[in-house]
Amino acid sequence: MRRFSARSLITVLTVLLPVVVLVSLVIGTVNITISDALNTLLGSATNQQIGTILLDIRLPRILMAIFVGAVLASTGAVMQGLFRNPLADPSLIGVSSGASVGASLMIVTAGGFIQSGALVGLSLVAVGAFVGGFTATLLVYRLATSGIGTSVTTMLLAGIAIAALAGALNSLLSYFSDNDMLRQISLWQMGNLSGASWLKVGIMGSAALLLLICFPRDSRALNALLLGESEARHLGIDVQRVKQRLILLTALGVGISVALAGLVGFVGLIIPHMVRLAIGPDHRWLVPASALAGATLLVIADSLARIVVIPAELPTGILTALLGAPFFVVLLLQQRKDV
Amino acid sequence: MTMLADNISLHLSGFDLLRNISLEVEAGKVTAIVGPNGAGKSSLLKVLTGDMVPTRGQVQLNHRPLAHWPLLDRAQMLAVLPQHSLLNFPFTANEVVALGRIPHQTGVIKDAEIVAQALDLVDASYLQKRLYTQMSGGEKQRVQLARVLAQIWQPSDHGEQFLVLDEPTSAFDLSHQKLTLDIVRQLANRGVGVVMVLHDLNLAARCADNLVVFDGGGIAAQGQPEQVLTESLIAKVFGVKAIISQHPRTNRPLVIT
Numbered sequence: 364m365r366r367f368s369a370r371s372l373i374t375v376l377t378v379l380l381p382v383v384v385l386v387s388l389v390i391g392t393v394n395i396t397i398s399d400a401l402n403t404l405l406g407s408a409t410n411q412q413i414g415t416i417l418l419d420i421r422l423p424r425i426l427m428a429i430f431v432g433a434v435l436a437s438t439g440a441v442m443q444g445l446f447r448n449p450l451a452d453p454s455l456i457g458v459s460s461g462a463s464v465g466a467s468l469m470i471v472t473a474g475g476f477i478q479s480g481a482l483v484g485l486s487l488v489a490v491g492a493f494v495g496g497f498t499a500t501l502l503v504y505r506l507a508t509s510g511i512g513t514s515v516t517t518m519l520l521a522g523i524a525i526a527a528l529a530g531a532l533n534s535l536l537s538y539f540s541d542n543d544m545l546r547q548i549s550l551w552q553m554g555n556l557s558g559a560s561w562l563k564v565g566i567m568g569s570a571a572l573l574l575l576i577c578f579p580r581d582s583r584a585l586n587a588l589l590l591g592e593s594e595a596r597h598l599g600i601d602v603q604r605v606k607q608r609l610i611l612l613t614a615l616g617v618g619i620s621v622a623l624a625g626l627v628g629f630v631g632l633i634i635p636h637m638v639r640l641a642i643g644p645d646h647r648w649l650v651p652a653s654a655l656a657g658a659t660l661l662v663i664a665d666s667l668a669r670i671v672v673i674p675a676e677l678p679t680g681i682l683t684a685l686l687g688a689p690f691f692v693v694l695l696l697q698q699r700k701d702v
Numbered sequence: 703m704t705m706l707a708d709n710i711s712l713h714l715s716g717f718d719l720l721r722n723i724s725l726e727v728e729a730g731k732v733t734a735i736v737g738p739n740g741a742g743k744s745s746l747l748k749v750l751t752g753d754m755v756p757t758r759g760q761v762q763l764n765h766r767p768l769a770h771w772p773l774l775d776r777a778q779m780l781a782v783l784p785q786h787s788l789l790n791f792p793f794t795a796n797e798v799v800a801l802g803r804i805p806h807q808t809g810v811i812k813d814a815e816i817v818a819q820a821l822d823l824v825d826a827s828y829l830q831k832r833l834y835t836q837m838s839g840g841e842k843q844r845v846q847l848a849r850v851l852a853q854i855w856q857p858s859d860h861g862e863q864f865l866v867l868d869e870p871t872s873a874f875d876l877s878h879q880k881l882t883l884d885i886v887r888q889l890a891n892r893g894v895g896v897v898m899v900l901h902d903l904n905l906a907a908r909c910a911d912n913l914v915v916f917d918g919g920g921i922a923a924q925g926q927p928e929q930v931l932t933e934s935l936i937a938k939v940f941g942v943k944a945i946i947s948q949h950p951r952t953n954r955p956l957v958i959t
Binding site: 583679 | 751752753773774775777778780781782784788789790791792793795797798801802804805825853887
């Protein structure tokens with residue numbers, strides 16, 4: 364028996380997210396009153412400094428957290444369905460490991476350029492991460508695709524192999540880098556939203572929008588795929604097409620998110636898992652509810668990252684894992700008790 | 703209208719799984735396939751349903767090669783119940799059966815009605831809101847049966863409908879075995895062509911219009927159960943000495959070992 368209906372969970376999250384956003388806007392190194400925040404957002408700013416903090420620093424960062432969280436959690440839900448494995452996450456298709464090699468490579472080889480400036484406002488690191496992530500996914504996909512279609516099992520194994528290879532390349536690059544580069548590499552791998560700008564928000568927002576428009580089309584196909592691939596085919600689903608489309612969209616969404624925010628772990632794994640425990644595996648509800656929950660969690664995690672060690676900040680990725688892991692363990696223990 | 707296997711051969715990694723199989727599954731009739739383990743029964747079902755492409759020969763569905771049917775049209779005519787289910791996500795029984803309505807555009811209300819009726823037919827109404835992952839083997843199999851029934855619940859515009867079942871009764875107790883055979887007969891009376899693999903020769907003899915005996919990748923015999931089931935055939939195919947008697951009520955052959 365389930366604990367929540369899909370409708371009530373989505374309603375709760377739709378109410379919760381704006382509340383969390385508002386709280387996140389007013390807290391931080393400089394505390395702002397709610398009325399000031401609302402006034403600034405509505406365009407009647409009274410204090411220029413508050414306006415700058417809200418509109419140029421906090422708001423883009425919060426929007427970034429919303430879009431990254433939504434993309435990671437919804438692609439996580441889609442991958443878990445596609446792989447018929449509740450422990451799958453977007454990194455399984457190689458996108459995160461590839462991105463991390465791309466980013467390290469850029470940091471090590473083009474370290475000088477990074478200091479000097481950005482490429483159309485986006486750092487070379489982001490471009491490297493996106494290209495690396497996308498290439499790794501294509502490689503994993505090609506390895507698993509033969510004349511008879513794409514084998515999900517081979518893809519999983521290929522993903523693990525590529526991740527291992529990427530890990531080795533990463534270590535190699537770290538080995539040859541100096542102290543400063545090493546610090547940059549490891550900071551990037553922790554995942555961080557602090558560099559949010561309106562340009563990044565625009566790119567990330569478009570990716571999130573694209574995914575959330577495209578995924579619902581395949582939600583029934585994903586439901587059928589949980590029965591097995593040949594069963595889905597017998598239900599009239601063009602399995603190969605669906606697989607291709609979903610992997611491409613995931614690589615695109617996660618690739619952009621990793622490029623702009625680094626490796627924010629755990630959201631893609633635990634959010635869909637938790638949402639499924641609450642409302643069941645029907646992807647028509649699971650995917651949008653996961654997106655909302657992922658957005659909410661990441662806004663909370665990022666707000667905490669900003670305030671726990673004031674005036675300094677922690678990388679967001681540390682907070683998602685610190686918050687997520689214990690919660691996940693409690694859930695697993697409870698689930699074991701139920702069965 | 704039929705489902706037709708025309709001189710099918712299947713070679714896979716050096717093995718002859720099927721050799722020159724020709725089989726006609728007629729609409730409105732029940733075809734049962736029996737045979738020892740590894741005789742090629744499941745391979746034939748895979749070829750018949752398009753999961754495997756035969757090395758030679760062709761499968762036709764309603765006078766058109768299987769591969770030429772658009773997937774969606776085919777799904778409205780042909781429903782397949784595999785032997786094992788991979789489903790390990792916590793869908794409710796209602797949701798599993800509703801998956802059978804994916805190829806149709808009949809609307810939420812009609813679909814819900816069909817789902818409820820299909821579950822009722824397989825004696826699983828009490829499972830409606832229960833989670834699939836927490837059901838017993840027999841309950842899961844009944845829910846899956848309801849799913850394929852929901853898929854061909856209404857006649858299709860594209861042609862006669864067929865239902866393929868791979869050992870549908872393997873996890874069932876006596877009463878549900880009988881229930882399954884009754885359902886299969888009802889479907890045949892409605893015009894659906896049913897083909898199923900069975901292990902129990904007596905069950906097969908009781909329900910089949912056409913009994914096909916498989917041996918070593920080929921068909922050892924096919925026809926009416928009374929003609930096919932002989933003591934010498936059972937000795938030859940299964941290597942078991944059996945007595946063929948007659949069921950006192952149904953007059954169908956009764957295999958006693």
